[in-house]
Amino acid sequence: MIDVSSPSRRHPTGPARAAPSSPAEPLAAYAETLAAIGAAFGLDAERLAAAEDLERLEALTRLPFERLTAIAAAEVGKWFARFGIDLELDLQLTGLGLPEPAEPVTLHAEGAPEGAFAHFLRDAEHAASDSGSPVEVQVRLALGKTQALAAAHATLAGRPGYLGSAEALEVTTVAVFYSADAFVPLLSPDQLPAWQASALARDDGRAVVFLLDIAGALVGPALEVIGACELATLPWLELTQAGWHAFQQQTADARALREAESIWTLPASALTSVALDLATRSEGLEAIDQRVAALREQIAAMELATAVQSRDDERLVLRFAGQPVRVCVLPAPDTGGGRGAVSRLSGWAYASATPDRLYIARDCLARQFPAGPHITVADLAGAARLALPAALATFDLYLKRQADTYFAARQQARDAVASYAADVRKAFADLASDVTDNVYRTVVLALGVVIASIVEPAASVFVAALGALLFGGYLIGFCWYFLMRSRQTRFERERAQFEQRLADVPGLTEDERATYLGRPEGDEAEFWRSYHAARRIYLWLGVASVVVFGVLLLGHALGVPPLAATGAPVPSATAAPEP
Amino acid sequence: MVRARTATTTRSATGARAAASVGQAGVVSSAPGAIPGASGRVRIEAIIQHQLDNQGAQLVLAQEAGLLTAEAHELFASYIAATAARSDWTGRFAESDGDVVALCAALLGPEQAFVEASQQLAQLLFHQMRPRTISAGDLAALIYSADGDPQRHIALLKLDPQSRPIRAFQRVNGRLRVVYGRADNLLPDERHLQKCALLTAAAPGASFDITLLDTQAGPTAAGVAAFFYRGFLGVALAPSPRRLTRRFVDLCDAWLDAHRAALDPAALFAFYAARRAALDQSDVEVAPFAERALPGHPELRYDLAETLALNLVEGEPPARLEQFSVDRAVVSSLLRYVTLELDGGARLRVRADRFASLLDPTRIRRTGNRYELTISTLTLREVSD
Numbered sequence: 001m002i003d004v005s006s007p008s009r010r011h012p013t014g015p016a017r018a019a020p021s022s023p024a025e026p027l028a029a030y031a032e033t034l035a036a037i038g039a040a041f042g043l044d045a046e047r048l049a050a051a052e053d054l055e056r057l058e059a060l061t062r063l064p065f066e067r068l069t070a071i072a073a074a075e076v077g078k079w080f081a082r083f084g085i086d087l088e089l090d091l092q093l094t095g096l097g098l099p100e101p102a103e104p105v106t107l108h109a110e111g112a113p114e115g116a117f118a119h120f121l122r123d124a125e126h127a128a129s130d131s132g133s134p135v136e137v138q139v140r141l142a143l144g145k146t147q148a149l150a151a152a153h154a155t156l157a158g159r160p161g162y163l164g165s166a167e168a169l170e171v172t173t174v175a176v177f178y179s180a181d182a183f184v185p186l187l188s189p190d191q192l193p194a195w196q197a198s199a200l201a202r203d204d205g206r207a208v209v210f211l212l213d214i215a216g217a218l219v220g221p222a223l224e225v226i227g228a229c230e231l232a233t234l235p236w237l238e239l240t241q242a243g244w245h246a247f248q249q250q251t252a253d254a255r256a257l258r259e260a261e262s263i264w265t266l267p268a269s270a271l272t273s274v275a276l277d278l279a280t281r282s283e284g285l286e287a288i289d290q291r292v293a294a295l296r297e298q299i300a301a302m303e304l305a306t307a308v309q310s311r312d313d314e315r316l317v318l319r320f321a322g323q324p325v326r327v328c329v330l331p332a333p334d335t336g337g338g339r340g341a342v343s344r345l346s347g348w349a350y351a352s353a354t355p356d357r358l359y360i361a362r363d364c365l366a367r368q369f370p371a372g373p374h375i376t377v378a379d380l381a382g383a384a385r386l387a388l389p390a391a392l393a394t395f396d397l398y399l400k401r402q403a404d405t406y407f408a409a410r411q412q413a414r415d416a417v418a419s420y421a422a423d424v425r426k427a428f429a430d431l432a433s434d435v436t437d438n439v440y441r442t443v444v445l446a447l448g449v450v451i452a453s454i455v456e457p458a459a460s461v462f463v464a465a466l467g468a469l470l471f472g473g474y475l476i477g478f479c480w481y482f483l484m485r486s487r488q489t490r491f492e493r494e495r496a497q498f499e500q501r502l503a504d505v506p507g508l509t510e511d512e513r514a515t516y517l518g519r520p521e522g523d524e525a526e527f528w529r530s531y532h533a534a535r536r537i538y539l540w541l542g543v544a545s546v547v548v549f550g551v552l553l554l555g556h557a558l559g560v561p562p563l564a565a566t567g568a569p570v571p572s573a574t575a576a577p578e579p
Numbered sequence: 580m581v582r583a584r585t586a587t588t589t590r591s592a593t594g595a596r597a598a599a600s601v602g603q604a605g606v607v608s609s610a611p612g613a614i615p616g617a618s619g620r621v622r623i624e625a626i627i628q629h630q631l632d633n634q635g636a637q638l639v640l641a642q643e644a645g646l647l648t649a650e651a652h653e654l655f656a657s658y659i660a661a662t663a664a665r666s667d668w669t670g671r672f673a674e675s676d677g678d679v680v681a682l683c684a685a686l687l688g689p690e691q692a693f694v695e696a697s698q699q700l701a702q703l704l705f706h707q708m709r710p711r712t713i714s715a716g717d718l719a720a721l722i723y724s725a726d727g728d729p730q731r732h733i734a735l736l737k738l739d740p741q742s743r744p745i746r747a748f749q750r751v752n753g754r755l756r757v758v759y760g761r762a763d764n765l766l767p768d769e770r771h772l773q774k775c776a777l778l779t780a781a782a783p784g785a786s787f788d789i790t791l792l793d794t795q796a797g798p799t800a801a802g803v804a805a806f807f808y809r810g811f812l813g814v815a816l817a818p819s820p821r822r823l824t825r826r827f828v829d830l831c832d833a834w835l836d837a838h839r840a841a842l843d844p845a846a847l848f849a850f851y852a853a854r855r856a857a858l859d860q861s862d863v864e865v866a867p868f869a870e871r872a873l874p875g876h877p878e879l880r881y882d883l884a885e886t887l888a889l890n891l892v893e894g895e896p897p898a899r900l901e902q903f904s905v906d907r908a909v910v911s912s913l914l915r916y917v918t919l920e921l922d923g924g925a926r927l928r929v930r931a932d933r934f935a936s937l938l939d940p941t942r943i944r945r946t947g948n949r950y951e952l953t954i955s956t957l958t959l960r961e962v963s964d
Contacts, residue, residue, distance in 0.1 A: 050840060053949040058922045062833070090924060096667065096825055097797050104924070132793065132800030133893065140924060185947040194946045314944060 027155060027176070027228035030148045031212035033082040034178045040071045041139050045213075049181030054198050057143040057178060062094065065128045065135040069121060076107065077114040084109045086144035091117075093124045097133030104138075148176045152210045155231060161238035163206075168244070171205030173198070180211040180227070180288060187291040189298045189330045190314045192269045201271035203255070204248075216284025218292065221247040222275035225292070227284050234282055251275065253353040258303055261355050266310040273300035273346050293340065298330050300346035301380055304365060322366030326375045341385040348388060357395060364390040402507075409507040413516045416505070420498035424523040427491050428530050435534045438479055442541055445471055465552035472545030480538035484531065491527060614790050615725040615732045615779050617663035621656040623647060624731065625693055625722040628738070629701035632715045633708040640698045644690065654766060655721060659734050661769040661792070662777055664908060667822035668791040670814040675786055679703065679813055683778055683787060686720055686733050693722065700735065707810040714739050733778040733787075737807060741765045774807040776814075789814050798894035818892055823903040824910055826891050827863060828854075834886050838879060844950060846875055848940035851917070855931060858910045864902045865891075927954075 034057075038048045042063045051059035068091075080087055085108070092104035105120045107113040128135040152174050162168055175198065177183045186194060195201040200209070200223075208224045215229035219237040221244060226234065239247075254272055276296035280289060302308050305318035305328075320326040349361035368383035368390070369375055375383075445467060452464070502508070502516050626647055630639035647655070672680050682703075685696035697720040704718050721734040742763035749758045777790040789812070795804040796816060808814045818826065831854055835847070842850065853872035857863045869884035892898040907914070917934040919927040929937050937954060944951040 050948055053947045056922075060836070060920075062836075096822060096829070097794060097799075130795060130804070132795040132797030132804050134797075134799055142923060182948065185945075191947060312941075 026151045027148065027210055027212050027231065030082065030151070030176075031178050031228070033079055034143065035213070036075070037079055037141065040075070041141065042067065043141065045179060046181065049179040049184075051141075052177060052179055052182035054175055054177075054186070054194070054200075056145060057141070057182075059141045060138065061141070062136045062138050065093065065095075065124055065137050068137045069125070071117075073114045073118045073121075076117045080107070080109045080113045082147075083143060084147055086147050088140075088142040089113070090138075090140035090142070091120050092138045093127055093135060094138050095128075095131055095133055095135040097131030097135065098127060102127065104140075143178070145176055145178075148178070148210075148212065149174060152176050152208075155210075155228075156208060159236045161236065162241050162244065163237065163239055167241075168206075171202075173200055173202060173205060173207040174210070175200060175207065176210045176212060178212050180214040180285075183209060183211055183225070183288070184291055187288075187295045189295065189302065189316055192271060193267065195271050196267065196269055201269060201275065203252070203270045211285070211288070214284060215282065216286075216288075217281035218278040218285050218289055219281045220275065220278040222251065222272075223278060225278065225285060225288055227282070230282070230284075237281060254303075254350040257350060257353060257355060257358060261358055262303070262305065263307040264302075264309075266308065266316070271299060272350075273297075273303055273343050274350070277343070277347075293343075297340065297342045297381065298377065300343040301328065301330065301377065303346045303350065304342065304362060304384075306362065320366060320369065320375075321362055322369060324373045326366070326369050327373055328375045328377065328380055330377070341381050341388065345384040345388045345391065348391065356398065357391070360394050360398065361387065361391045364388075364394060406507045409505045410512070412505045413502055413508060413512070416498055416501040417516050417519045420494060420501075421520045421523050423494045424491070424520055424527050427487060427494070428523070428527045431487060431527070431530045431534050434479070434483065435537055438475065438538065438541070442471065442475075442545075461552050461556045465549045465556070468545045468549035468552060472542045472549060475538050475542030475545060480535055480542055484535050484538065487531065491531075495524075613726075614663040614666070614777060615728070615730070616656075616659035616723060616734070616777060618726055619656060619660040620726050621659050621723050622725070623652055623655055623721055623723045625690070626655065626719060627694060627697045628717050628719040629698065630717050631701060631705045631708055633705065633713060634711060634715045638702065638705045640701055641694075642698075643694065654769075655719070655734075655736075656723075657769045658736055658738075658772060658775065659721070659723060659725075659777065661772055662734070662736075662775040663790060665772075665821070666775075666777075666790045666792045666819050668793065668796050668808070668814075668816045669819050670789045670791060670808070670816045671786055672789070673813045673815045677813055679811070680787070683733055683735075684784075686722060687731055687783075693720075696720075704737070704807075704811045707806040710806075713806060716740065730779070735776045735778070735812075736772070737774040738767055739771070739773065741767050741771065776808070776812060790819070791816070819906070820904040821906040821909050823891055823900070824858070824906045826893070827887065827903070828858075828910065828913065830887055830890055834883055838882075841876065841879065844943035844945070845940045846873070849874060855914060855917075858905055858907075859914055860905065862902055862904055866901065 034048065035045070038044065041061055043051075043059055043061050047059060047061070048057065051057050076089075087109065089107040090104045091107065093102040102124075105116060107116050107120075124135070124137065153169075156169060156172065156174060157164060163172075185191065186200075192201070199205070200207040206222050206224075208226060210226050210228050212228045214227040216227040217234055217237075218225040221239055224237060251272055251274055254274060255268070255270070258272075259268055273296050276292055276299060278289065278292055280286075301318055302316065304320070306321045307319040309317040309319070311317055311329075316330040318328040318330060320328070345361055345365065349358040351357060364387040365383055368386040370379055370383075448467070498520070499517065502513050505513075508516070626645045627641050627643070628645055629641055630637070632639070674680070679700070682696045682700050685692045686700075687693075688696070697718070700720065701718045707713075708715075716737050716739040719734075719736040719738055721736070722731055723734060724731050740763060742761055743765060745760050745762045747758050747760060748755055750756075772792060773794050775792040778787040779790075780787050791808055791812075791814060793808050796808050800809070808816065831850075835842070835850065839847075850872045853868065857868045857871070865887040866884045869880040869887070873880050873883060888899050888901055889897050891900040891903060912918075915931055917929050917931050919929075921927060927938075937956060938952060942953050
C-alpha cells in the first residue's frame with residue numbers, strides 16, 4: 001500500500017472530537033475519529049486503509065488486553081457519538097490461558113456502548129488476572145458510511161455554480177473514503193466493473209470522491225477527487241450547464257466511437273481517458289494524481305487497442321492491429337513513464353466523432369511498436385510518443401489528399417455543367433434553325449404555287465391544293481410531331497446524362513450537387529421556350545396549309561375562278577381570245 | 580486405613596503425552612507419548628483427600644485413605660482423563676532432591692507412608708495458599724494405574740468444592756414443607772478442574788514426568804497465580820503438545836494477518852491447506868511446513884519458519900523449537916472443517932473434503948480491498964436451530 005499523501009498534508013492522528021469545530025470540517029472529523037479508534041486498537045493507517053472499500057470498513061485485529069484497559073469508556077462514547085449506527089465493535093477475549101472461549105461482546109450506538117465497554121473491561125480483567133498466559137482481545141471494527149455520505153451530500157449542495165444545483169447533483173455520484181489509501185486500489189483497469197457498478201463512472205453523470213484524511217483537489221468535468229481536510233478554502237470547480245452538456249456529448253461520441261471500432265469482451269465501461277483528465281485545483285493529492293494519470297494511460301491504451309479481452313485472472317489483454325498483432329497485458333506494474341503519451345494520442349484520436357483519426361492513430365501506433373508480438377506498457381508509451389506526431393502529419397496529408405480530390409471533382413462537375421449547357425444551347429440553335437428553314441420552305445412553296453397559277457392557271461388550283469396538303473402534312477406529321485418529339489427526347493437524355501455525370505463525381509455534397517444541377521436552368525428554360533414556340537409555329541403553319549388546301553378544293557368545286565381569272569391580267573400564252 | 584480398590588473405569592478422552600522439555604541453550608525438544616490415564620481406563624488403588632480452608636485458616640487432614648464407591652471412582656477417573664486432555668504443560672521438578680520429590684515418591688510406598696506423605700503435601704500446599712485471594716479447596720492424592728499396565732502413577736488434584744442450592748422436606752407442626760438450603764461440599768465436575776498434576780516415573784526411583792493442568796500457569800504467571808506449580812510443586816514448565824499445537828495455529832493466523840496484503844486468495848487457501856495437511860501428521864517441522872505453505876512466495880518462507888520456531892515456546896529467554904508433536908484432539912475440528920470468517924462475524928463452515936467443490940479459491944475476485952466469493956450450492960436455507 002502506498003502512502004498517497006505527504007505527511008504534512010495528511011490530517012494528524014489525534015483524539016476524536018465530539019463535534020466538528022466548524023461547518024467546513026465535519027467530513028474530516030470522521031477521519032480523525034477513525035484514526036483515534038485505530039490508534040486505540042493498534043490499527044495503523046495502512047491497516048485501516050486495507051480494510052476499507054467503497055461501502056464500508058471492516059477490520060479484525062488482536063491486541064493485548066492491557067492495551068484495552070487504557071481506553072476510557074468516555075472515549076468510546078465519543079466514537080459512537082460521531083459515527084452513530086455506522087459503528088459496531090465486537091470484542092472477544094482470547095488467549096491460551098483462558099479455561100474456555102469467551103463470548104464476544106458487541107458495542108453499538110443503540111446499546112449504551114460506554115456502559116457495555118466498561119462492563120466488558122471488568123469481566124475481562126477478572127479473566128485476565130486468572131490466566132497465566134497473555135490474554136488478548138480480538139476486535140472487529142465494522143464501520144459504515146451513511147453518516148459521512150450524508151455530510152458529503154450536504155457539502156456538495158452548498159458548492160457554488162451549476163455543479164451545486166439540484167439538476168447537477170441529481171446526476172452526481174458521491175463516494176467517501178475515510179482513508180485516501182483505500183481509494184488507490186480502485187485506480188486500476190481491472191477495477192472497471194467496480195467503477196461501473198458503483199456509478200463512479202456513468203454515461204449520464206459525474207462523480208465526486210471525498211478523501212476524508214487528506215487535503216487537496218483534483219477536478220475534471222466527469223470526476224472530482226477532493227480531500228476533505230481544507231474544504232473551507234477549496235476553490236470549487238465551476239462549470240456551466242452548457243459546458244457540462246457539451247462535455248457529455250463529447251464523451252458520448254467518444255464512447256460510441258470506441259464501441260463501434262473496438263471489440264471488448266468485458267462489459268462496456270463508461271470510464272474514458274477523457275473523464276480521468278483531472279487538473280490540480282488544490283495541492284495535496286500528488287500521489288493520487290500520479291495513480292489517476294497511470295490509470296488514464298491504461299484506459300487510453302484500451303481505447304487505442306482494437307480488442308480488449310478479460311482473462312480469468314482478471315487481467316486485461318489488449319490487442320493492437322498490425323503485423324504482427326501486438327498483445328499487451330494490463331494492469332501492468334509499470335506505467336511506462338510516458339508522461340501521458342498514450343492519453344494524448346487517444347485524446348487526439350477520439351477528438352472527433354468520425355473514425356478517421358482513430359484509424360490513423362492505430363495505424364501509426366502499429367508502425368512504432370517494437371518487433372515481436374508482446375509489448376509492455378513502456379513499449380506502448382514509447383510507441384505512442386512517436387506515433388502522435390506521425391499521426392498529426394498523416395492526418396494533414398490525408399486532409400490535403402482529400403482537398404485535391406475535392407477540387408478535381410468540382411472541376412468534373414463544372415465540366416459537366418459546361419458541356420451540358422453547350423448541348424442545350426446547340427439544341428436551342430438547332431430548333432431555331434429548323435424553324436427558320438421550314439418557314440423559308442413555306443414561303444418558297446407559296447411563291448411556287450403563285451408562280452404556278454400564273455403559268456398554268458387551269459392546273460394551279462389542283463396543284464396548289466395538293467401542295468398545301470403535302471406541306472401541311474409535312475409540318476404537322478414530321479416537324480410538329482416527329483421532329484419535335486425527337487428534339488425533346490434528345491434533350492431529356494442529355495439532361496439525364498448530365499445528372500448521371502454529376503452523380504458519378506465523388507466527394508460532392510448533396511447541396512453542391514443540387515447547385516450544379518441548377519446552373520443550366522436558364523439555358524434549359526430558353527430551350528423549352530423555343531421548343532414550345534417552334535411547336536406552335538409548326539402547328540399553325542400546318543393548320544394554315546390544310547386550310548389553304550380546303551379553301552382551294554372548295555373553290556374549285558364551286559367554280560370560283562382561280563386567282564388569275566378574277567380580272568387580273570394574267571399573262572398566259574394559252575389565254576383564250578375575246579369572242 | 581482402607582485403600583480403595585474398585586473395578587477399572589473406562590472413559591473416553593484423548594491427548595498426547597506431555598512431550599516438550601527445556602534442554603540446553605534454550606532449545607526445546609519434543610517427543611510424543613501417551614499420558615497414563617488419558618484413555619480413561621483407570622484403576623485407582625488409593626485415594627486420600629484433605630481439606631485446605633485457607634479462608635478460615637483451617638487445615639483438616641484425613642488420617643486414612645478414602646473409600647471409593649463405583650460412582651466416585653468414575654468421577655475421579657474422569658478427573659484424571661480431563662487433566663490429561665486439557666494439560667497445557669509438562670515438566671519436571673526443578674530440584675530433583677527436594678522435599679516434594681521425596682514426598683511424591685513416598686506416596687507410592689506403603690499405606691502409612693502414603694497417608695503421611697499426603698498430609699505433608701497438604702501442609703505444604705496450605706502454606707502456599709495463605710493469601711486469601713486463593714480459593715479454598717481440597718487436595719486429593721491418588722495412586723492409579725492405567726490401561727492394564729501395572730505401573731503406578733500419582734495424581735495430585737486441587738479440588739475446589741462447589742456449592743449449590745438444595746431442598747429438603749421438613750415436617751413442622753405435623754405438616755410437611757420444603758426448606759431450601761445450600762450444599763457447599765460438592766465435588767466439582769471435570770470441567771471445573773483448575774490445578775491438577777499427574778506424575779509418572781519410568782521406573783521406581785526415576786525422576787517424575789509431570790503433566791500439569793493449571794489454567795494460571797504460563798509465561799505471565801506470577802505471585803499467587805503460580806502458587807501450585809511453582810510454589811507448591813516446584814516444577815519447571817514446558818509446553819505440552821496441546822499447547823504447542825494451539826500456539827502453532829495462533830501463530831500462523833497472526834503471521835497471516837501481518838502478511839495478508841502479500842497473499843492473494845489462492846495463496847491464502849494454499850497456506851490453509853498446507854497447515855491442515857501438516858496438522859494431520861503426528862509431528863510438524865516448521866521449516867518444511869513453511870516451504871509447503873508458501874509455494875509461490877519463497878521470499879516469505881524464512882520469515883514464517885523463524886516466526887514459528889522462535890515463538891512456539893512462550894517466555895523469556897526465547898527458546899527455539901523446530902518440531903513439535905501434534906495434539907490431534909485440539910485440531911480435530913480444524914482438520915474436519917474449513918471455517919471461513921467473513922464480514923460481520925459471518926462464518927462459512929464446510930467439510931474440508933468438500934470445500935473445493937463448494938468454493939474454488941482461484942475464482943475469488945478482489946474488487947479493491949474486497950473479496951468476492953462465488954459459492955456453488957444445491958442447498959440454500961436458513962438454519963433455525
